[in-house]
Amino acid sequence: MRTRSVIISALAAALVLAACGESEDPRETGDDPAEQPADDAADDAADDPADEPADEPEADGEQVTLVIESWRNDDLPIWEDVILPAFHEQEPGIRVQFQPTAPDEYNAALEAKLAGGAAGDLITCRPFDVSLALFEDGFLNSLNDLPGMENFDDVARSAWITDDGSDVFCVPMASVIHGFMYNADAFEELGLSEPTTEAEFYDVLDAIAEDGTYAPMAMGTADQWEAATMGFQNIGPNYWDGETGRLALINGEEALTDPQYVAVFEELSRWAEYLPAGFESITYPDAQNLFTLGQAAIYPTGSWEIALFREQADFELGAFLPPVPEGTDTCVISDHTDIGIGMNADTEHPEAVRTFLEWTTTAEFAELYSNEVPGFFSLANVDFELTDPLAQEFLDWREQCDTSIRNSYQILSRGEPNLENELWDVSAQVINGTLTPEEAAERVQDGLERWYEPQQG
Amino acid sequence: MSATVAPARRRRRRTHVLVFLAPAVVIYTLFMVYPLLDSLRLSLFGVVDGREVFVGFDNFRLLLGDDLLSARFWNAVGNNLVFFAVHFVVQNPIGLLLAALLASPTLRGRAVYRTLIFIPTTLSVVIVGFIWQLILSPLWGFVQTPLLGRSSTALITLSLMSVWQYVGIPMLLFYAVLISIPDDLVEAAYVDGANDWQVFWRIKFPLLLPTVGMVTVVTYVANMNAFDLIYTVKGALAGPDFSTDIMGTLFFRTFFGFQLQRGSSTMGATVATFMFLLILAGVLLYFFGWQRRVETYEL
Numbered sequence: 001m002r003t004r005s006v007i008i009s010a011l012a013a014a015l016v017l018a019a020c021g022e023s024e025d026p027r028e029t030g031d032d033p034a035e036q037p038a039d040d041a042a043d044d045a046a047d048d049p050a051d052e053p054a055d056e057p058e059a060d061g062e063q064v065t066l067v068i069e070s071w072r073n074d075d076l077p078i079w080e081d082v083i084l085p086a087f088h089e090q091e092p093g094i095r096v097q098f099q100p101t102a103p104d105e106y107n108a109a110l111e112a113k114l115a116g117g118a119a120g121d122l123i124t125c126r127p128f129d130v131s132l133a134l135f136e137d138g139f140l141n142s143l144n145d146l147p148g149m150e151n152f153d154d155v156a157r158s159a160w161i162t163d164d165g166s167d168v169f170c171v172p173m174a175s176v177i178h179g180f181m182y183n184a185d186a187f188e189e190l191g192l193s194e195p196t197t198e199a200e201f202y203d204v205l206d207a208i209a210e211d212g213t214y215a216p217m218a219m220g221t222a223d224q225w226e227a228a229t230m231g232f233q234n235i236g237p238n239y240w241d242g243e244t245g246r247l248a249l250i251n252g253e254e255a256l257t258d259p260q261y262v263a264v265f266e267e268l269s270r271w272a273e274y275l276p277a278g279f280e281s282i283t284y285p286d287a288q289n290l291f292t293l294g295q296a297a298i299y300p301t302g303s304w305e306i307a308l309f310r311e312q313a314d315f316e317l318g319a320f321l322p323p324v325p326e327g328t329d330t331c332v333i334s335d336h337t338d339i340g341i342g343m344n345a346d347t348e349h350p351e352a353v354r355t356f357l358e359w360t361t362t363a364e365f366a367e368l369y370s371n372e373v374p375g376f377f378s379l380a381n382v383d384f385e386l387t388d389p390l391a392q393e394f395l396d397w398r399e400q401c402d403t404s405i406r407n408s409y410q411i412l413s414r415g416e417p418n419l420e421n422e423l424w425d426v427s428a429q430v431i432n433g434t435l436t437p438e439e440a441a442e443r444v445q446d447g448l449e450r451w452y453e454p455q456q457g
Numbered sequence: 458m459s460a461t462v463a464p465a466r467r468r469r470r471r472t473h474v475l476v477f478l479a480p481a482v483v484i485y486t487l488f489m490v491y492p493l494l495d496s497l498r499l500s501l502f503g504v505v506d507g508r509e510v511f512v513g514f515d516n517f518r519l520l521l522g523d524d525l526l527s528a529r530f531w532n533a534v535g536n537n538l539v540f541f542a543v544h545f546v547v548q549n550p551i552g553l554l555l556a557a558l559l560a561s562p563t564l565r566g567r568a569v570y571r572t573l574i575f576i577p578t579t580l581s582v583v584i585v586g587f588i589w590q591l592i593l594s595p596l597w598g599f600v601q602t603p604l605l606g607r608s609s610t611a612l613i614t615l616s617l618m619s620v621w622q623y624v625g626i627p628m629l630l631f632y633a634v635l636i637s638i639p640d641d642l643v644e645a646a647y648v649d650g651a652n653d654w655q656v657f658w659r660i661k662f663p664l665l666l667p668t669v670g671m672v673t674v675v676t677y678v679a680n681m682n683a684f685d686l687i688y689t690v691k692g693a694l695a696g697p698d699f700s701t702d703i704m705g706t707l708f709f710r711t712f713f714g715f716q717l718q719r720g721s722s723t724m725g726a727t728v729a730t731f732m733f734l735l736i737l738a739g740v741l742l743y744f745f746g747w748q749r750r751v752e753t754y755e756l
Contacts, residue, residue, distance in 0.1 A: 129717070222606050224696045278595020280606025280697065286596055413717035417525060420717040421694060429698055434608065450525065 064352045065095045067120030069113070071106035072339070078372040086368055087359055094352045096122070114139040114344070121347040122356060125170035125340035127159035128409050135162070135169040141343040142167040146354060148361025155243060155403050156379035158410060159337035170340030171360050172379035174369065177303045177394045178234040178334040184316035186214050186297045194320040198267070201323035205274045208297045216274035218296030220282025227268065227427035228420070230300040233334050233406040235322045236264045242332035242404035250411055252454030256445040257438075263325070265430045265437030272431050280432050288312075302336075303394045306375035310388070319393050321401065335403035337379065370395070415451030422447045493733065499726035509723070516727040530728070532699055533707040534735070536612055540703055541680040543616035544623075548676060549669060551620070552627030557657070559628070560635040571632070575625035582622070586689035589618045605690060608700035615701055619686055623679075627672045634668050635661060666751050674743040681736050684709060704732045 068079070079098035087096060099120060101109045107130055113119035114134065123140060125131040134140050143149060144167060149157075152172050160170035187193070190211055195201040208216040221227050239260045240246065248254040255261075276282060276290065291299040292312040299305075301319075309317060324331050341360055343353045359365055366378030367385065374391045377398075378384065386392040408419040426440035435443070448455045503512040521527050555574060559567055577585065592598045593605055593614065604614040638661055646656050684705025687695055693715045695702035710718065712725025 129719075220606075221697070222603075223692060224694055276596060278601060278603040278606065281590075281594065281603035282596060282606070283590070286594060290596060409717065414719075416718070418716075418718045421715065424694060425696065425698065428696060432606070432697060434698060447525075 063093055063095060064349045065097065066122055066347075066349060066352055066356060068096060068098045068122040068124065068341070069106075069110055069120040070098060070100040070124035071103040071126075072124065073100035073102065075373060076100055082372055083365070083368050086364065087356065090359070091355060094355060096356060110134075114346075117346055119344050119346070121344050121349060121353050123170075123342045123344055124173075125160055125342045127337050127340065129414060131160055131170055131340070131342070132162065135167070135342075139345055140169045141345045141350075142169055143171060143343065143357065144168055146171070146357055146361070148358050151361050151380040151382055153381060155335065155405060156337060158405060160340045160342070163411065170342035171357050172337055173339040173341050173360065174373070174376040175335050175337050175379050176376060177397060178230065178336070179301060179303070179322060179394060179397065180234075180320050181291070181299045181301045181305065181309065181390075182318045182320065183214070183291070183294060183297050183313075184318040186294070186315070187318065189213075190297075194318065195323050196321070198323045198325045202270070205298070209274060214294075215276040215290065215296040217271060217298045217300065218287045218291040219271070219275055219300055220279045220284070220287050221428040221431050222281045222283045222286075224424040224428040226284055226287065226300075227431050228423040229406070230302065231268050231271065231431070232264055232423055232427045233336075233408075234300055234302075235267055236261075236407070237332035237334050237402075237404045238322055238324050238328060239264050240407070242402050246404055246407040246410075249407055250454070252452075252457055255455065256448065257441045262437050262441045265427070265440045267325075268427060268430045269433065269437055272433060275431070303375040303377065303391065306388065306391050306394075307373075310374070310390075317390055319390060321397055331397075331401035332404055333397050333401045334406060335377075335379075335398060336405045336409075338376065412448065412452065417447040417450070419444065419448060496726045496729050497733070499723055500730040502723050502726075504721070504723060512723075516724055517730075520724065520727050520731075529699065529702070529707060530731070533702050533704050534731075536701065537681060537683075537703040537735075539612055540616050540619075540683065541677055543613060544620055544676050544680055545673060547617065548620045548624055548627055549672065552624050552672070553631050553665070553669075555624070555628040556631035556635055559632050571629070574628055577622045578625040580622065582685040583689050585618060585622045586686055589621075590690055606697065608697045611691070611697065612701045615686060615690060618690075619680075619683070623676075627676075630668050630672055631665060634665050638664055663752070664754060667748070667753050670743060670747045670751060673747075674740060677739045677743075678736050681732060681739065704728065704735070708732065 076098060084096050084098065088094070097120075107126065110119060110123065111134070114123075114137075119139075123134070125134075125140075131140065135142075149168060149171070156172040156175070157168050160172065161168050182194070186208075190207060190213075192204050192207055195204045205216040208214055219226055219230065237245075240249075240254070241260075245254060245260065249256070272279070276296070282290075287296075287299070288305070288308070290296045292309055294313070294315055321331055321333065341357065343350070343357060347353050361380055363380070363382035363384050366380045366382055370376065370378045370384060370391070371387055374386075374388050375394075377391075377395055386395055406420075408423055412419040413421075422444045426435055426443055429435040430437055430440045445455075499509075500516055501511060501513060502509045503515060504510070519526060520530055558564065559571060564570075590605065593600045595601055595603055602610075604610045642660055643656055646660050651659065681704060683703060687701050687703055687706050688709065691701045691706075693706055693710050695706045708725060708728045709715070711728050712720055712722060714720030
């Protein structure tokens with residue numbers, strides 16, 4: 001009797017406690033780190049779309065209402081106050097409503113709405129596999145023949161194209177550009193100028209280190225993703241020749257153990273001595289604060305920081321391109337595709353949707369959007385001017401250099417282990433000194449060969 | 458349970474038992490037992506063409522047999538056991554010491570100390586993680602060594618942060634036992650010539666042992682289910698080099714996916730099943746290996 005009751009209570013206790021642990025939804029505890037830059041401002045702006053004043057037109061029967069699905073709820077005021085009124089002025093017959101969902105719920109919510117036939121007419125597209133899956137399931141229309149698509153080059157389209165390149169299904173909207181920002185006041189004080197080659201880059205870092213007033217470079221490896229995103233993917237395209245190398249990796253013609261990739265890891269390992277002491281436990285916000293408080297001179301970065309840094313830093317900000325390695329005369333930047341917009345295949349107003357999408361390919365939209373969301377740049381090859389000179393400088397790099405995207409995003413992160421997470425891990429470890437550049441390259445290549453056929457040959 | 462109870466009385470008794478049991482049974486069944494059983498069921502399924510298909514023990518075979526997955530899995534199990542071991546080794550003695558100090562008859566301001574030591578337990582893990590990250594930050598904190606950034610120290614540091622937060626619970630439980638020990642027992646011991654040391658180890662400690670066991674098993678279950686502290690401080694990738702990866706973070710990545718890694722509800726359920734089995738094993742070990750052997754005294 002006693003034995004049985006003990007077993008039963010043991011079982012019950014284990015059941016209850018295990019169930020308690022599982023039923024918590026850990027997604028609620030935070031955003032994923034790579035989204036942080038974009039979403040920092042978002043968290044307090046979770047406006048309820050239902051509160052919007054209903055901008056239904058007077059019943060003239062001809063007007064069509066379109067709804068945009070999006071995860072960018074921090075952009076709501078920008079769309080409502082600036083972008084959509086500009087469109088409404090041109091096309092009085094179409095009313096567009098922006099109805100964002102919380103970023104971490106967007107993918108699941110959108111999929112459910114699409115499956116239930118309740119989704120909006122215009123779909124904001126996540127890059128790569130998420131949107132590709134929607135297209136393959138027939139939820140998104142092909143946009144190959146949309147007038148204005150010729151404004152986007154192959155790099156811009158790469159995030160929303162089928163693997164064989166036959167169908168484009170979203171209009172590329174915006175990208176983020178990588179580079180280095182610096183404290184221009186500190187540079188002036190120390191008599192330094194923007195480095196363009198790797199050798200100059202280290203001269204500058206040495207000079208800052210020697211002076212001792214500033215930490216030469218603000219970055220930490222605690223969150224891991226900066227090492228990969230602001231390190232490896234920032235300086236890498238110069239080494240693997242941008243798109244050429246990225247595509248060769250996908251085709252299996254190059255391996256991550258090739259000298260150009262090992263060289264990137266070697267550069268990263270050299271960064272360690274210029275980072276603040278204890279960088280292994282310095283987090284992303286730590287590094288941001290260190291730089292904006294004026295305690296560090298150089299910050300490896302992405303353009304999404306512009307808005308925040310403008311607000312927080314009370315010194316002059318400058319930016320320079322990833323320095324080119326010895327013997328290279330062309331530069332390649334990471335101009336990473338981030339947001340697109342596509343057409344719900346089920347929409348009742350395909351013509352109106354196409355009209356709107358066509359408008360998103362124009363210079364007018366590019367200029368409106370890129371100015372309102374500094375650091376997110378329209379991907380259209382059209383001329384537009386930015387009011388923020390720092391953002392304009394980033395944008396000008398597109399003229400000076402070839403562009404590419406992060407090499408782990410297309411196709412190569414579909415399997416287990418996925419290349420993106422592997423790169424976070426090994427890039428951080430290379431800087432920490434717990435992996436040599438060769439070991440790091442070998443580990444990511446092994447990971448890729450486990451599941452990616454073209455690399456197995 | 459007597460067999461001679463009259464039928465009418467027995468029926469009446471049954472009804473009220475049902476009425477009192479119903480709320481707990483219904484709620485636990487609906488929100489805990491059913492989800493748990495369903496999660497066990499899910500671990501036997503795989504997803505083929507968007508549909509769930511019964512695959513038997515394939516997920517388990519893959520998790521334990523695949524060199525990549527099994528390495529991650531055993532790494533997480535090992536780290537989780539280290540996480541628990543640190544709690545066991547540090548939390549119990551410190552909790553006992555604090556309780557003994559609190560129970561000392563000459564102590565003044567007992568309530569203040571008790572409250573202060575217990576307060577961290579009531580804080581959100583996110584706040585605890587944030588505060589300790591600042592304290593241990595080489596930039597803004599008091600420690601120059603990046604304790605949280607090196608694979609050799611990160612897990613131990615996180616375990617100690619968790620101990621700091623939860624030490625109030627064993628302290629309170631031990632304290633409750635200590636003050637419930639009748640004075641005449643202690644006085645009799647003194648009369649018999651025992652010193653303070655002997656009184657503690659010969660009289661008080663045996664009475665504390667059942668509570669030590671209970672605290673240990675509750676800590677074990679909480680530690681095996683732990684997730685939030687690691688996720689808050691180190692993120693879902695639990696770096697550096699997965700040195701702080703425990704079952705909870707492994708489960709999170711497997712079930713929900715992470716960044717470009719896609720989630721798999723069935724493989725996630727398999728990891729969750731192992732968490733359940735480990736917890737079950739620990740709890741059974743406690744019941745049979747400890748609770749039934751340790752002597753309890755009626756006071």
